[in-house]
């Protein structure tokens with residue numbers, strides 16, 4: 001049994017995969033424009049966060065010495081754990097606020 005959603009634009013019932021970017025089968029309007037906006041904002045936020053994470057991870061070069069590589073690797077792991085904990089709290093706040 002497939003989910004259906006009434007199109008907010010033309011009023012026809014359209015197959016709905018419950019995804020934020022599902023479009024009307026008849027007029028191509030977004031079936032859930034609000035969810036689409038939220039999803040887009042979330043994706044943008046995620047991209048931004050990813051950029052930040054990438055910015056703080058130290059690149060490891062093959063010409064680095066053993067201790068430089070080890071130091072950078074430890075630094076990166078600590079950073080990643082820190083970011084993961086931070087992301088978890090951000091997620092928790094988002095869930096609790098929503």
Ligand SMILES: [Zn+2]
Pocket residue numbers: 007008009010011012024025026027028029
């Ligand atoms: Zn429609």
